[in-house]
Amino acid sequence: MNATSDIAVVVDGVHKVFGGGGADDVTALAGIDLAVAPGEFVSLIGPSGCGKSTLLRLIGDLLEPTAGTVTVFAKPAHQARLDQDYGMVFQHPGLFDWRSVAANIELPLELHDWSKADRSARSAAMLELVRLEEFGGHYPRQLSGGMQQRVSIARALSFEPRLLLMDEPFGALDEMTREHMQGELLRIWRETETTVVFVTHSIPEATFLSNRVVVLSPRPGRISSVVEVDLGDRTDDTREDPEFFRVATEVREALRAVEAGE
Amino acid sequence: MANKRMLRTAVTMAVAVVVLVALWEGYKWVGDQTGGTWPGTTVDLPVTSNDITMPHVGDIAGELFDDIRAGRQTMPMTLYLAKKAAVTFLEATIGFTLGVVVGMGLAVLMLRWRFAERGLLPWINVSQTVPLIALAPIVVTWARLQGYPDMFGIALISTYLTFFPVAVSGLRGLQSPDVDHVELMRSYAAPWWATLVKLRLPAARAYLFPAFKLAATLSVVGAIVGEISIGTKTGLGRAILDFAQRYAVWPERLYASVIAASALGLFVFGLVNGAEWLVMRRSRQVAG
Numbered sequence A: 001m002n003a004t005s006d007i008a009v010v011v012d013g014v015h016k017v018f019g020g021g022g023a024d025d026v027t028a029l030a031g032i033d034l035a036v037a038p039g040e041f042v043s044l045i046g047p048s049g050c051g052k053s054t055l056l057r058l059i060g061d062l063l064e065p066t067a068g069t070v071t072v073f074a075k076p077a078h079q080a081r082l083d084q085d086y087g088m089v090f091q092h093p094g095l096f097d098w099r100s101v102a103a104n105i106e107l108p109l110e111l112h113d114w115s116k117a118d119r120s121a122r123s124a125a126m127l128e129l130v131r132l133e134e135f136g137g138h139y140p141r142q143l144s145g146g147m148q149q150r151v152s153i154a155r156a157l158s159f160e161p162r163l164l165l166m167d168e169p170f171g172a173l174d175e176m177t178r179e180h181m182q183g184e185l186l187r188i189w190r191e192t193e194t195t196v197v198f199v200t201h202s203i204p205e206a207t208f209l210s211n212r213v214v215v216l217s218p219r220p221g222r223i224s225s226v227v228e229v230d231l232g233d234r235t236d237d238t239r240e241d242p243e244f245f246r247v248a249t250e251v252r253e254a255l256r257a258v259e260a261g262e
Numbered sequence B: 001m002a003n004k005r006m007l008r009t010a011v012t013m014a015v016a017v018v019v020l021v022a023l024w025e026g027y028k029w030v031g032d033q034t035g036g037t038w039p040g041t042t043v044d045l046p047v048t049s050n051d052i053t054m055p056h057v058g059d060i061a062g063e064l065f066d067d068i069r070a071g072r073q074t075m076p077m078t079l080y081l082a083k084k085a086a087v088t089f090l091e092a093t094i095g096f097t098l099g100v101v102v103g104m105g106l107a108v109l110m111l112r113w114r115f116a117e118r119g120l121l122p123w124i125n126v127s128q129t130v131p132l133i134a135l136a137p138i139v140v141t142w143a144r145l146q147g148y149p150d151m152f153g154i155a156l157i158s159t160y161l162t163f164f165p166v167a168v169s170g171l172r173g174l175q176s177p178d179v180d181h182v183e184l185m186r187s188y189a190a191p192w193w194a195t196l197v198k199l200r201l202p203a204a205r206a207y208l209f210p211a212f213k214l215a216a217t218l219s220v221v222g223a224i225v226g227e228i229s230i231g232t233k234t235g236l237g238r239a240i241l242d243f244a245q246r247y248a249v250w251p252e253r254l255y256a257s258v259i260a261a262s263a264l265g266l267f268v269f270g271l272v273n274g275a276e277w278l279v280m281r282r283s284r285q286v287a288g
């Protein structure tokens, strides 16, 4: 057992520069250090273009850092991806139009060589989890945006990934659907005990969902502050809890400081 | 719903035929009235309207049902042409199938290796500028030297035309998935071939079927040109060649064979359309 084995994600001194060394290079991230504990829910928040998606994609091994290392479950991120430790949800549901809802959820299971019976049993269970039991045989275009996003969450969770990476998954939803989805996500997170790194623009969302909110500053992206959130088990009343407002205000002020360039 | 659309297609086609016939006969009538000039002028019509250049539609149709002597037998022209067309159809089918295999193979190759795309795509484009008439004897002679039947040589010529749209559209289709979808597959650590089979090929279908339709029609053209340029003893190309030589005395027959060629083209087009309908049925069900 080494020191990092009980930490889910370790981002160590990561820099990311886009471009080939010319004048128009963009330094997206500079000197990022971040550790996420197993079962923790961490949100990344910050102004547009500060590198939230880039950081998430670095953790998921969809990008390689220019300098520094990303370690996931005590392995290099690349190995974690090959070990299929990741479930990813992007801003767009990204379902395959030609597959039924159930078949979309089963896609990662097919790739992981599950048997047909196991696949259908699991997709049925996942549909229940996201409350879309009757829609397994439907096609993505027959569903609303919010329903599609729930399918994409079910798809990401279907093989019980150890790490869930979500990039503004509720960005396109209206406020009520969004709050409903947040509740569902927390319920699923508690039931599956997975680790979540979650990118968002929304202060209430970050506050409501997270154990910790990481505030990033732009150009180049750095971690400017980390807000601990201790709201206990979330319910609908949590959103009206004075403590909720206190934490949200703290996040807001951290963001203001970042925008003001302090 | 499908029936309604088929009915609409049938009606549209019937109307198109009627309009064409009316234009043809109307043009002939005007020509007859004016002695071959635009009405009220002395300017010649672009095409002379006499019965040799433009036989009456009725005569062409009648020719289709007249008997023709083929060797020792006599049979209606329709049957005669249908038999010839069956040979051409077989050649075109082999040519089409090979063309799809070659075209898809090239598309996958170019998808897999960028340098293959850079190296191959220009040549694939150049290939279509080589005149078929020049290429046909070379291919057929080569095939004969290898001991292959002429039918195979002809099919190869047809392949030469069909692989092109398949390769070009196939590559575009295989490259069509969103970055999001490709990254999703990457996040599952899906191997290259799994991404091909589960994402790129299904996404390419919308690009491939239009290419297949074009390729199907081209496969008939290729087969006929192949037949003509090597002078086979059978096939629609043979019929066209024979009737063309006696065009001055019996123009209706050449027109009848041209109609048979078009009908064969429509038939293969329809086959691909049907295949598309079967394959795309589910995604279309929900498109509306």
Ligand SMILES: Nc1ncnc2c1ncn2[C@@H]1O[C@H](COP(=O)(O)OP(=O)(O)OP(=O)(O)O)[C@@H](O)[C@H]1O
Residues within 6 Å of the ligand: A018, A019, A026, A027, A028, A046, A047, A048, A049, A050, A051, A052, A053, A054, A055
């Ligand atoms: N593939 C790329 N090539 C070049 N530059 C990139 C690339 N991806 C991101 N960038 C740059 O890196 C910076 C951070 O981008 P990123 O997408 O991570 O921001 P973000 O915080 O997710 O923004 P948003 O909140 O708008 O989604 C931006 O300046 C962007 O222009």
Ligand SMILES: [Mg+2]
Residues within 6 Å of the ligand: A052, A053, A054, A167
């Ligand atoms: Mg982003």
